[in-house]
Amino acid sequence: MTKHYLEASEYLYNYKHAPEESSLCALEQRTLFGEESDNLIKSTIKIExxxxxxxxxxxSILFSDKSVxxxxxxxxxxELKNQSFKVRFLxxxxxxxxxxxxxAEQRMIESEIGWKINGEAQMKNPDILFGIVPFEGRWYFGTxxxxxxxxxxxxxxxxxxxxxxxxxxxxTVINIAVPDPSGLRVIDPCCGIGTVLVEALSMGIQIVGSDLNPLVVQGARENISYFSYDGIVEVKDIAVEEGHYDVAIIDMPYNLFCQATPEEQYxxxxxxxRIADRVVILTIEDMDQMILMAGFTIVDRGVANKGKKGLFSRQVIVCE
Known part of the structure:
Protein backbone atom coordinates (compact mmCIF):
# COMPACT_ATOMS: atom_id res chain seq x y z
CA MET A 1 0.00 0.00 0.00
CA THR A 2 1.25 3.48 -0.76
CA LYS A 3 2.03 6.02 1.94
CA HIS A 4 -0.88 8.14 0.70
CA TYR A 5 -3.27 5.29 1.42
CA LEU A 6 -2.39 5.47 5.11
CA GLU A 7 -2.82 9.22 5.53
CA ALA A 8 -6.52 10.00 5.85
CA SER A 9 -6.94 13.13 7.96
CA GLU A 10 -10.61 13.88 7.25
CA TYR A 11 -13.67 11.70 7.53
CA LEU A 12 -17.21 11.60 6.20
CA TYR A 13 -19.86 10.04 8.43
CA ASN A 14 -23.14 9.06 6.81
CA TYR A 15 -26.22 9.12 9.01
CA LYS A 16 -29.65 7.57 9.02
CA HIS A 17 -32.38 7.90 11.64
CA ALA A 18 -36.15 7.71 12.01
CA PRO A 19 -38.08 11.02 12.00
CA GLU A 20 -38.91 10.71 15.70
CA GLU A 21 -35.18 10.40 16.46
CA SER A 22 -34.18 13.67 14.78
CA SER A 23 -33.83 15.69 18.00
CA LEU A 24 -31.76 13.04 19.75
CA CYS A 25 -29.56 12.43 16.70
CA ALA A 26 -28.91 16.16 16.31
CA LEU A 27 -27.91 16.45 19.97
CA GLU A 28 -25.44 13.57 19.59
CA GLN A 29 -24.01 15.13 16.42
CA ARG A 30 -23.53 18.52 18.11
CA THR A 31 -21.76 16.83 20.99
CA LEU A 32 -19.47 14.66 18.87
CA PHE A 33 -18.77 17.03 15.98
CA GLY A 34 -20.03 20.50 16.90
CA GLU A 35 -22.55 20.50 14.03
CA GLU A 36 -25.64 18.67 12.85
CA SER A 37 -26.85 17.24 9.54
CA ASP A 38 -29.56 14.98 8.16
CA ASN A 39 -27.20 12.78 6.18
CA LEU A 40 -23.44 13.52 6.08
CA ILE A 41 -20.91 15.17 8.39
CA LYS A 42 -17.31 15.88 7.32
CA SER A 43 -14.86 16.22 10.18
CA THR A 44 -11.24 15.85 11.22
CA ILE A 45 -12.52 14.02 14.31
CA LYS A 46 -12.10 10.26 14.08
CA ILE A 47 -14.52 8.03 15.99
CA GLU A 48 -15.56 4.42 15.60
CA SER A 60 -11.69 7.88 5.63
CA ILE A 61 -11.05 10.40 2.85
CA LEU A 62 -8.11 9.68 0.56
CA PHE A 63 -9.03 11.75 -2.50
CA SER A 64 -11.45 14.58 -3.20
CA ASP A 65 -12.15 16.24 -6.55
CA LYS A 66 -14.85 17.80 -8.71
CA SER A 67 -15.65 14.68 -10.74
CA VAL A 68 -15.58 10.90 -10.70
CA GLU A 79 -1.10 -0.39 -4.15
CA LEU A 80 -2.97 -3.20 -2.40
CA LYS A 81 -0.49 -5.97 -3.24
CA ASN A 82 -2.16 -9.19 -2.06
CA GLN A 83 -5.30 -7.59 -0.63
CA SER A 84 -8.67 -7.75 -2.39
CA PHE A 85 -11.02 -4.78 -2.58
CA LYS A 86 -14.49 -3.59 -3.46
CA VAL A 87 -15.73 -0.09 -4.38
CA ARG A 88 -19.16 0.97 -3.12
CA PHE A 89 -21.19 3.99 -4.14
CA LEU A 90 -22.62 5.36 -0.89
CA ALA A 104 -27.04 1.44 -13.26
CA GLU A 105 -24.97 4.64 -13.08
CA GLN A 106 -23.90 3.81 -9.52
CA ARG A 107 -22.50 0.50 -10.74
CA MET A 108 -20.71 2.28 -13.61
CA ILE A 109 -19.07 4.69 -11.16
CA GLU A 110 -17.92 1.77 -9.01
CA SER A 111 -16.46 0.03 -12.08
CA GLU A 112 -14.74 3.16 -13.37
CA ILE A 113 -12.96 3.60 -10.05
CA GLY A 114 -12.30 -0.10 -9.51
CA TRP A 115 -10.55 -0.57 -12.87
CA LYS A 116 -7.91 1.99 -11.88
CA ILE A 117 -7.00 0.41 -8.51
CA ASN A 118 -3.99 -1.90 -8.52
CA GLY A 119 -5.40 -4.92 -6.74
CA GLU A 120 -7.84 -7.82 -6.97
CA ALA A 121 -11.52 -6.88 -7.06
CA GLN A 122 -13.69 -9.06 -4.82
CA MET A 123 -17.45 -8.54 -4.55
CA LYS A 124 -17.95 -10.69 -1.43
CA ASN A 125 -15.90 -10.25 1.75
CA PRO A 126 -13.12 -8.06 0.32
CA ASP A 127 -10.09 -7.25 2.48
CA ILE A 128 -10.61 -3.53 1.84
CA LEU A 129 -13.92 -1.76 1.27
CA PHE A 130 -13.66 1.57 -0.56
CA GLY A 131 -16.44 4.13 -0.78
CA ILE A 132 -17.21 7.00 -3.13
CA VAL A 133 -19.83 9.68 -2.44
CA PRO A 134 -20.88 13.11 -3.71
CA PHE A 135 -21.07 15.82 -1.03
CA GLU A 136 -21.42 19.59 -1.29
CA GLY A 137 -20.52 19.66 -4.99
CA ARG A 138 -17.43 17.45 -4.75
CA TRP A 139 -16.68 13.74 -4.88
CA TYR A 140 -14.97 11.96 -2.00
CA PHE A 141 -13.20 8.59 -2.12
CA GLY A 142 -11.60 6.56 0.65
CA THR A 143 -11.75 3.46 2.79
CA THR A 172 -26.71 7.60 22.34
CA VAL A 173 -26.84 9.09 25.83
CA ILE A 174 -23.32 7.81 26.54
CA ASN A 175 -22.05 9.54 23.39
CA ILE A 176 -23.74 12.75 24.52
CA ALA A 177 -22.33 12.43 28.04
CA VAL A 178 -18.85 11.28 27.06
CA PRO A 179 -17.93 12.45 23.54
CA ASP A 180 -14.24 11.81 24.24
CA PRO A 181 -13.87 9.04 26.85
CA SER A 182 -10.08 9.18 27.10
CA GLY A 183 -9.12 9.02 30.77
CA LEU A 184 -12.54 10.07 32.06
CA ARG A 185 -14.26 8.62 35.13
CA VAL A 186 -18.00 8.12 34.69
CA ILE A 187 -20.76 7.12 37.11
CA ASP A 188 -24.38 6.03 36.74
CA PRO A 189 -25.65 6.52 40.32
CA CYS A 190 -29.23 5.40 39.55
CA CYS A 191 -28.23 2.52 37.29
CA GLY A 192 -31.23 0.19 37.53
CA ILE A 193 -30.55 -3.11 35.74
CA GLY A 194 -27.48 -1.65 34.04
CA THR A 195 -28.51 -0.78 30.49
CA VAL A 196 -26.24 2.28 30.41
CA LEU A 197 -23.44 0.38 32.14
CA VAL A 198 -23.45 -2.44 29.58
CA GLU A 199 -23.32 -0.03 26.62
CA ALA A 200 -20.57 2.09 28.20
CA LEU A 201 -18.45 -0.93 29.06
CA SER A 202 -18.87 -2.26 25.51
CA MET A 203 -17.35 1.03 24.32
CA GLY A 204 -14.37 0.74 26.67
CA ILE A 205 -15.53 3.58 28.93
CA GLN A 206 -14.46 3.57 32.58
CA ILE A 207 -17.84 3.60 34.37
CA VAL A 208 -19.19 2.49 37.75
CA GLY A 209 -22.80 2.06 38.79
CA SER A 210 -24.87 2.20 41.93
CA ASP A 211 -28.50 2.03 42.98
CA LEU A 212 -30.55 1.99 46.19
CA ASN A 213 -32.38 -1.20 45.24
CA PRO A 214 -30.37 -4.37 46.05
CA LEU A 215 -32.45 -6.46 43.62
CA VAL A 216 -31.76 -4.26 40.59
CA VAL A 217 -28.09 -3.99 41.57
CA GLN A 218 -27.88 -7.77 41.50
CA GLY A 219 -29.65 -7.71 38.13
CA ALA A 220 -27.17 -5.17 36.78
CA ARG A 221 -24.27 -7.35 37.91
CA GLU A 222 -25.78 -10.40 36.20
CA ASN A 223 -26.36 -8.48 32.96
CA ILE A 224 -22.81 -7.15 32.90
CA SER A 225 -21.39 -10.60 33.57
CA TYR A 226 -23.66 -12.15 30.92
CA PHE A 227 -22.00 -10.04 28.23
CA SER A 228 -18.52 -10.81 29.64
CA TYR A 229 -17.81 -7.25 30.76
CA ASP A 230 -16.13 -6.31 34.01
CA GLY A 231 -17.86 -3.52 35.92
CA ILE A 232 -18.41 -2.35 39.49
CA VAL A 233 -22.01 -1.93 40.72
CA GLU A 234 -22.78 -1.12 44.35
CA VAL A 235 -25.84 -0.77 46.54
CA LYS A 236 -25.45 2.89 47.43
CA ASP A 237 -27.41 6.12 47.78
CA ILE A 238 -26.02 9.01 45.75
CA ALA A 239 -26.17 11.04 48.97
CA VAL A 240 -23.29 9.01 50.44
CA GLU A 241 -21.20 8.86 47.27
CA GLU A 242 -17.78 10.27 48.16
CA GLY A 243 -15.94 9.91 44.87
CA HIS A 244 -15.60 12.61 42.23
CA TYR A 245 -16.29 11.93 38.57
CA ASP A 246 -15.89 13.71 35.29
CA VAL A 247 -19.39 12.72 34.16
CA ALA A 248 -22.60 11.38 35.71
CA ILE A 249 -25.55 9.94 33.79
CA ILE A 250 -28.90 9.97 35.61
CA ASP A 251 -32.19 8.54 34.37
CA MET A 252 -34.94 10.14 36.46
CA PRO A 253 -38.49 8.97 35.56
CA TYR A 254 -39.34 9.06 39.25
CA ASN A 255 -42.82 10.56 39.55
CA LEU A 256 -44.32 8.13 37.05
CA PHE A 257 -42.87 4.93 38.45
CA CYS A 258 -41.86 5.69 42.05
CA GLN A 259 -43.15 7.61 45.03
CA ALA A 260 -40.32 10.13 45.06
CA THR A 261 -41.13 13.65 46.18
CA PRO A 262 -39.89 16.77 44.39
CA GLU A 263 -37.55 17.26 47.35
CA GLU A 264 -36.02 13.84 46.77
CA GLN A 265 -35.65 14.55 43.06
CA TYR A 266 -33.92 17.83 43.81
CA ARG A 274 -21.46 17.65 44.08
CA ILE A 275 -19.90 14.51 42.62
CA ALA A 276 -19.56 15.28 38.88
CA ASP A 277 -18.41 18.10 36.62
CA ARG A 278 -20.79 17.21 33.78
CA VAL A 279 -24.19 15.55 34.16
CA VAL A 280 -26.65 14.24 31.59
CA ILE A 281 -30.17 13.92 32.99
CA LEU A 282 -32.99 11.90 31.41
CA THR A 283 -36.42 12.95 32.62
CA ILE A 284 -40.06 12.73 31.58
CA GLU A 285 -40.80 15.92 33.52
CA ASP A 286 -39.81 19.58 33.36
CA MET A 287 -36.90 19.80 35.80
CA ASP A 288 -35.25 22.96 34.51
CA GLN A 289 -35.93 24.92 37.68
CA MET A 290 -34.51 22.17 39.90
CA ILE A 291 -31.44 21.88 37.68
CA LEU A 292 -30.75 25.61 37.78
CA MET A 293 -31.37 25.79 41.53
CA ALA A 294 -28.78 23.04 42.02
CA GLY A 295 -26.19 25.29 40.42
CA PHE A 296 -26.04 23.77 36.95
CA THR A 297 -26.03 25.50 33.58
CA ILE A 298 -28.03 23.73 30.88
CA VAL A 299 -25.66 23.67 27.90
CA ASP A 300 -27.72 21.59 25.44
CA ARG A 301 -30.77 19.36 25.24
CA GLY A 302 -32.79 17.06 23.04
CA VAL A 303 -35.87 14.84 23.14
CA ALA A 304 -35.92 11.06 22.94
CA ASN A 305 -39.30 10.05 21.51
CA LYS A 306 -40.70 6.54 21.68
CA GLY A 307 -42.78 5.60 18.66
CA LYS A 308 -43.63 7.55 15.53
CA LYS A 309 -46.24 9.69 17.28
CA GLY A 310 -43.96 10.50 20.20
CA LEU A 311 -46.58 9.41 22.74
CA PHE A 312 -43.85 8.86 25.33
CA SER A 313 -40.73 10.97 25.44
CA ARG A 314 -37.77 11.73 27.66
CA GLN A 315 -35.86 14.96 27.77
CA VAL A 316 -32.09 14.55 27.56
CA ILE A 317 -30.52 17.53 29.31
CA VAL A 318 -26.78 18.25 29.32
CA CYS A 319 -25.68 20.12 32.43
CA GLU A 320 -22.35 21.58 33.50
Missing amino acids: PSRSPFIKGRL QAIAEQVDQI KINDLSSKQKIEY YQESEPVWLHHVKKPKEYSTAISTRLAR AIIKHAK
Whole structure:
Protein backbone atom coordinates (compact mmCIF):
# COMPACT_ATOMS: atom_id res chain seq x y z
CA MET A 1 0.00 0.00 0.00
CA THR A 2 1.25 3.48 -0.76
CA LYS A 3 2.03 6.02 1.94
CA HIS A 4 -0.88 8.14 0.70
CA TYR A 5 -3.27 5.29 1.42
CA LEU A 6 -2.39 5.47 5.11
CA GLU A 7 -2.82 9.22 5.53
CA ALA A 8 -6.52 10.00 5.85
CA SER A 9 -6.94 13.13 7.96
CA GLU A 10 -10.61 13.88 7.25
CA TYR A 11 -13.67 11.70 7.53
CA LEU A 12 -17.21 11.60 6.20
CA TYR A 13 -19.86 10.04 8.43
CA ASN A 14 -23.14 9.06 6.81
CA TYR A 15 -26.22 9.12 9.01
CA LYS A 16 -29.65 7.57 9.02
CA HIS A 17 -32.38 7.90 11.64
CA ALA A 18 -36.15 7.71 12.01
CA PRO A 19 -38.08 11.02 12.00
CA GLU A 20 -38.91 10.71 15.70
CA GLU A 21 -35.18 10.40 16.46
CA SER A 22 -34.18 13.67 14.78
CA SER A 23 -33.83 15.69 18.00
CA LEU A 24 -31.76 13.04 19.75
CA CYS A 25 -29.56 12.43 16.70
CA ALA A 26 -28.91 16.16 16.31
CA LEU A 27 -27.91 16.45 19.97
CA GLU A 28 -25.44 13.57 19.59
CA GLN A 29 -24.01 15.13 16.42
CA ARG A 30 -23.53 18.52 18.11
CA THR A 31 -21.76 16.83 20.99
CA LEU A 32 -19.47 14.66 18.87
CA PHE A 33 -18.77 17.03 15.98
CA GLY A 34 -20.03 20.50 16.90
CA GLU A 35 -22.55 20.50 14.03
CA GLU A 36 -25.64 18.67 12.85
CA SER A 37 -26.85 17.24 9.54
CA ASP A 38 -29.56 14.98 8.16
CA ASN A 39 -27.20 12.78 6.18
CA LEU A 40 -23.44 13.52 6.08
CA ILE A 41 -20.91 15.17 8.39
CA LYS A 42 -17.31 15.88 7.32
CA SER A 43 -14.86 16.22 10.18
CA THR A 44 -11.24 15.85 11.22
CA ILE A 45 -12.52 14.02 14.31
CA LYS A 46 -12.10 10.26 14.08
CA ILE A 47 -14.52 8.03 15.99
CA GLU A 48 -15.56 4.42 15.60
CA PRO A 49 -18.78 4.37 13.54
CA SER A 50 -20.23 1.62 15.76
CA ARG A 51 -20.33 4.08 18.66
CA SER A 52 -23.52 5.66 17.33
CA PRO A 53 -26.85 3.98 16.48
CA PHE A 54 -27.31 6.67 13.83
CA ILE A 55 -24.01 6.40 11.95
CA LYS A 56 -24.13 3.95 9.03
CA GLY A 57 -20.42 4.15 8.30
CA ARG A 58 -17.25 6.24 8.12
CA LEU A 59 -15.39 7.18 4.97
CA SER A 60 -11.69 7.88 5.63
CA ILE A 61 -11.05 10.40 2.85
CA LEU A 62 -8.11 9.68 0.56
CA PHE A 63 -9.03 11.75 -2.50
CA SER A 64 -11.45 14.58 -3.20
CA ASP A 65 -12.15 16.24 -6.55
CA LYS A 66 -14.85 17.80 -8.71
CA SER A 67 -15.65 14.68 -10.74
CA VAL A 68 -15.58 10.90 -10.70
CA GLN A 69 -13.14 10.98 -13.61
CA ALA A 70 -10.73 13.12 -11.62
CA ILE A 71 -10.94 10.66 -8.72
CA ALA A 72 -10.31 7.74 -11.11
CA GLU A 73 -7.11 9.39 -12.29
CA GLN A 74 -5.76 9.44 -8.73
CA VAL A 75 -6.65 6.01 -7.35
CA ASP A 76 -3.90 4.24 -9.28
CA GLN A 77 -1.61 5.53 -6.52
CA ILE A 78 -3.10 2.85 -4.29
CA GLU A 79 -1.10 -0.39 -4.15
CA LEU A 80 -2.97 -3.20 -2.40
CA LYS A 81 -0.49 -5.97 -3.24
CA ASN A 82 -2.16 -9.19 -2.06
CA GLN A 83 -5.30 -7.59 -0.63
CA SER A 84 -8.67 -7.75 -2.39
CA PHE A 85 -11.02 -4.78 -2.58
CA LYS A 86 -14.49 -3.59 -3.46
CA VAL A 87 -15.73 -0.09 -4.38
CA ARG A 88 -19.16 0.97 -3.12
CA PHE A 89 -21.19 3.99 -4.14
CA LEU A 90 -22.62 5.36 -0.89
CA LYS A 91 -26.36 5.79 -1.24
CA ILE A 92 -26.59 8.24 1.66
CA ASN A 93 -25.47 11.54 0.13
CA ASP A 94 -26.69 15.10 -0.27
CA LEU A 95 -27.95 14.92 -3.85
CA SER A 96 -31.41 16.36 -4.44
CA SER A 97 -34.16 14.15 -5.84
CA LYS A 98 -33.55 15.62 -9.31
CA GLN A 99 -29.82 14.85 -9.09
CA LYS A 100 -30.15 11.30 -7.77
CA ILE A 101 -27.91 8.76 -9.45
CA GLU A 102 -29.77 5.63 -10.49
CA TYR A 103 -28.62 2.07 -9.84
CA ALA A 104 -27.04 1.44 -13.26
CA GLU A 105 -24.97 4.64 -13.08
CA GLN A 106 -23.90 3.81 -9.52
CA ARG A 107 -22.50 0.50 -10.74
CA MET A 108 -20.71 2.28 -13.61
CA ILE A 109 -19.07 4.69 -11.16
CA GLU A 110 -17.92 1.77 -9.01
CA SER A 111 -16.46 0.03 -12.08
CA GLU A 112 -14.74 3.16 -13.37
CA ILE A 113 -12.96 3.60 -10.05
CA GLY A 114 -12.30 -0.10 -9.51
CA TRP A 115 -10.55 -0.57 -12.87
CA LYS A 116 -7.91 1.99 -11.88
CA ILE A 117 -7.00 0.41 -8.51
CA ASN A 118 -3.99 -1.90 -8.52
CA GLY A 119 -5.40 -4.92 -6.74
CA GLU A 120 -7.84 -7.82 -6.97
CA ALA A 121 -11.52 -6.88 -7.06
CA GLN A 122 -13.69 -9.06 -4.82
CA MET A 123 -17.45 -8.54 -4.55
CA LYS A 124 -17.95 -10.69 -1.43
CA ASN A 125 -15.90 -10.25 1.75
CA PRO A 126 -13.12 -8.06 0.32
CA ASP A 127 -10.09 -7.25 2.48
CA ILE A 128 -10.61 -3.53 1.84
CA LEU A 129 -13.92 -1.76 1.27
CA PHE A 130 -13.66 1.57 -0.56
CA GLY A 131 -16.44 4.13 -0.78
CA ILE A 132 -17.21 7.00 -3.13
CA VAL A 133 -19.83 9.68 -2.44
CA PRO A 134 -20.88 13.11 -3.71
CA PHE A 135 -21.07 15.82 -1.03
CA GLU A 136 -21.42 19.59 -1.29
CA GLY A 137 -20.52 19.66 -4.99
CA ARG A 138 -17.43 17.45 -4.75
CA TRP A 139 -16.68 13.74 -4.88
CA TYR A 140 -14.97 11.96 -2.00
CA PHE A 141 -13.20 8.59 -2.12
CA GLY A 142 -11.60 6.56 0.65
CA THR A 143 -11.75 3.46 2.79
CA TYR A 144 -15.19 2.77 4.21
CA GLN A 145 -15.95 1.17 7.57
CA GLU A 146 -19.51 0.05 8.19
CA SER A 147 -21.13 0.46 11.58
CA GLU A 148 -21.90 -2.69 13.55
CA PRO A 149 -25.12 -2.53 15.62
CA VAL A 150 -23.46 -3.64 18.85
CA TRP A 151 -26.38 -2.39 20.96
CA LEU A 152 -28.73 -4.90 19.32
CA HIS A 153 -26.67 -7.73 20.83
CA HIS A 154 -27.50 -6.34 24.28
CA VAL A 155 -31.29 -6.19 23.91
CA LYS A 156 -31.92 -9.67 25.32
CA LYS A 157 -30.38 -10.04 28.75
CA PRO A 158 -31.03 -12.19 31.84
CA LYS A 159 -32.65 -9.43 33.89
CA GLU A 160 -35.22 -7.01 32.54
CA TYR A 161 -36.84 -3.94 34.04
CA SER A 162 -40.00 -2.50 32.51
CA THR A 163 -38.91 1.13 32.91
CA ALA A 164 -35.37 0.65 31.57
CA ILE A 165 -34.35 2.73 28.57
CA SER A 166 -33.58 0.98 25.29
CA THR A 167 -30.03 -0.08 24.44
CA ARG A 168 -30.20 2.28 21.44
CA LEU A 169 -31.06 5.26 23.64
CA ALA A 170 -28.49 4.24 26.24
CA ARG A 171 -25.72 4.19 23.66
CA THR A 172 -26.71 7.60 22.34
CA VAL A 173 -26.84 9.09 25.83
CA ILE A 174 -23.32 7.81 26.54
CA ASN A 175 -22.05 9.54 23.39
CA ILE A 176 -23.74 12.75 24.52
CA ALA A 177 -22.33 12.43 28.04
CA VAL A 178 -18.85 11.28 27.06
CA PRO A 179 -17.93 12.45 23.54
CA ASP A 180 -14.24 11.81 24.24
CA PRO A 181 -13.87 9.04 26.85
CA SER A 182 -10.08 9.18 27.10
CA GLY A 183 -9.12 9.02 30.77
CA LEU A 184 -12.54 10.07 32.06
CA ARG A 185 -14.26 8.62 35.13
CA VAL A 186 -18.00 8.12 34.69
CA ILE A 187 -20.76 7.12 37.11
CA ASP A 188 -24.38 6.03 36.74
CA PRO A 189 -25.65 6.52 40.32
CA CYS A 190 -29.23 5.40 39.55
CA CYS A 191 -28.23 2.52 37.29
CA GLY A 192 -31.23 0.19 37.53
CA ILE A 193 -30.55 -3.11 35.74
CA GLY A 194 -27.48 -1.65 34.04
CA THR A 195 -28.51 -0.78 30.49
CA VAL A 196 -26.24 2.28 30.41
CA LEU A 197 -23.44 0.38 32.14
CA VAL A 198 -23.45 -2.44 29.58
CA GLU A 199 -23.32 -0.03 26.62
CA ALA A 200 -20.57 2.09 28.20
CA LEU A 201 -18.45 -0.93 29.06
CA SER A 202 -18.87 -2.26 25.51
CA MET A 203 -17.35 1.03 24.32
CA GLY A 204 -14.37 0.74 26.67
CA ILE A 205 -15.53 3.58 28.93
CA GLN A 206 -14.46 3.57 32.58
CA ILE A 207 -17.84 3.60 34.37
CA VAL A 208 -19.19 2.49 37.75
CA GLY A 209 -22.80 2.06 38.79
CA SER A 210 -24.87 2.20 41.93
CA ASP A 211 -28.50 2.03 42.98
CA LEU A 212 -30.55 1.99 46.19
CA ASN A 213 -32.38 -1.20 45.24
CA PRO A 214 -30.37 -4.37 46.05
CA LEU A 215 -32.45 -6.46 43.62
CA VAL A 216 -31.76 -4.26 40.59
CA VAL A 217 -28.09 -3.99 41.57
CA GLN A 218 -27.88 -7.77 41.50
CA GLY A 219 -29.65 -7.71 38.13
CA ALA A 220 -27.17 -5.17 36.78
CA ARG A 221 -24.27 -7.35 37.91
CA GLU A 222 -25.78 -10.40 36.20
CA ASN A 223 -26.36 -8.48 32.96
CA ILE A 224 -22.81 -7.15 32.90
CA SER A 225 -21.39 -10.60 33.57
CA TYR A 226 -23.66 -12.15 30.92
CA PHE A 227 -22.00 -10.04 28.23
CA SER A 228 -18.52 -10.81 29.64
CA TYR A 229 -17.81 -7.25 30.76
CA ASP A 230 -16.13 -6.31 34.01
CA GLY A 231 -17.86 -3.52 35.92
CA ILE A 232 -18.41 -2.35 39.49
CA VAL A 233 -22.01 -1.93 40.72
CA GLU A 234 -22.78 -1.12 44.35
CA VAL A 235 -25.84 -0.77 46.54
CA LYS A 236 -25.45 2.89 47.43
CA ASP A 237 -27.41 6.12 47.78
CA ILE A 238 -26.02 9.01 45.75
CA ALA A 239 -26.17 11.04 48.97
CA VAL A 240 -23.29 9.01 50.44
CA GLU A 241 -21.20 8.86 47.27
CA GLU A 242 -17.78 10.27 48.16
CA GLY A 243 -15.94 9.91 44.87
CA HIS A 244 -15.60 12.61 42.23
CA TYR A 245 -16.29 11.93 38.57
CA ASP A 246 -15.89 13.71 35.29
CA VAL A 247 -19.39 12.72 34.16
CA ALA A 248 -22.60 11.38 35.71
CA ILE A 249 -25.55 9.94 33.79
CA ILE A 250 -28.90 9.97 35.61
CA ASP A 251 -32.19 8.54 34.37
CA MET A 252 -34.94 10.14 36.46
CA PRO A 253 -38.49 8.97 35.56
CA TYR A 254 -39.34 9.06 39.25
CA ASN A 255 -42.82 10.56 39.55
CA LEU A 256 -44.32 8.13 37.05
CA PHE A 257 -42.87 4.93 38.45
CA CYS A 258 -41.86 5.69 42.05
CA GLN A 259 -43.15 7.61 45.03
CA ALA A 260 -40.32 10.13 45.06
CA THR A 261 -41.13 13.65 46.18
CA PRO A 262 -39.89 16.77 44.39
CA GLU A 263 -37.55 17.26 47.35
CA GLU A 264 -36.02 13.84 46.77
CA GLN A 265 -35.65 14.55 43.06
CA TYR A 266 -33.92 17.83 43.81
CA ALA A 267 -31.60 16.08 46.28
CA ILE A 268 -30.47 13.68 43.55
CA ILE A 269 -29.67 16.56 41.20
CA LYS A 270 -27.90 18.47 43.98
CA HIS A 271 -25.73 15.48 44.85
CA ALA A 272 -25.00 14.94 41.15
CA LYS A 273 -23.65 18.50 41.09
CA ARG A 274 -21.46 17.65 44.08
CA ILE A 275 -19.90 14.51 42.62
CA ALA A 276 -19.56 15.28 38.88
CA ASP A 277 -18.41 18.10 36.62
CA ARG A 278 -20.79 17.21 33.78
CA VAL A 279 -24.19 15.55 34.16
CA VAL A 280 -26.65 14.24 31.59
CA ILE A 281 -30.17 13.92 32.99
CA LEU A 282 -32.99 11.90 31.41
CA THR A 283 -36.42 12.95 32.62
CA ILE A 284 -40.06 12.73 31.58
CA GLU A 285 -40.80 15.92 33.52
CA ASP A 286 -39.81 19.58 33.36
CA MET A 287 -36.90 19.80 35.80
CA ASP A 288 -35.25 22.96 34.51
CA GLN A 289 -35.93 24.92 37.68
CA MET A 290 -34.51 22.17 39.90
CA ILE A 291 -31.44 21.88 37.68
CA LEU A 292 -30.75 25.61 37.78
CA MET A 293 -31.37 25.79 41.53
CA ALA A 294 -28.78 23.04 42.02
CA GLY A 295 -26.19 25.29 40.42
CA PHE A 296 -26.04 23.77 36.95
CA THR A 297 -26.03 25.50 33.58
CA ILE A 298 -28.03 23.73 30.88
CA VAL A 299 -25.66 23.67 27.90
CA ASP A 300 -27.72 21.59 25.44
CA ARG A 301 -30.77 19.36 25.24
CA GLY A 302 -32.79 17.06 23.04
CA VAL A 303 -35.87 14.84 23.14
CA ALA A 304 -35.92 11.06 22.94
CA ASN A 305 -39.30 10.05 21.51
CA LYS A 306 -40.70 6.54 21.68
CA GLY A 307 -42.78 5.60 18.66
CA LYS A 308 -43.63 7.55 15.53
CA LYS A 309 -46.24 9.69 17.28
CA GLY A 310 -43.96 10.50 20.20
CA LEU A 311 -46.58 9.41 22.74
CA PHE A 312 -43.85 8.86 25.33
CA SER A 313 -40.73 10.97 25.44
CA ARG A 314 -37.77 11.73 27.66
CA GLN A 315 -35.86 14.96 27.77
CA VAL A 316 -32.09 14.55 27.56
CA ILE A 317 -30.52 17.53 29.31
CA VAL A 318 -26.78 18.25 29.32
CA CYS A 319 -25.68 20.12 32.43
CA GLU A 320 -22.35 21.58 33.50
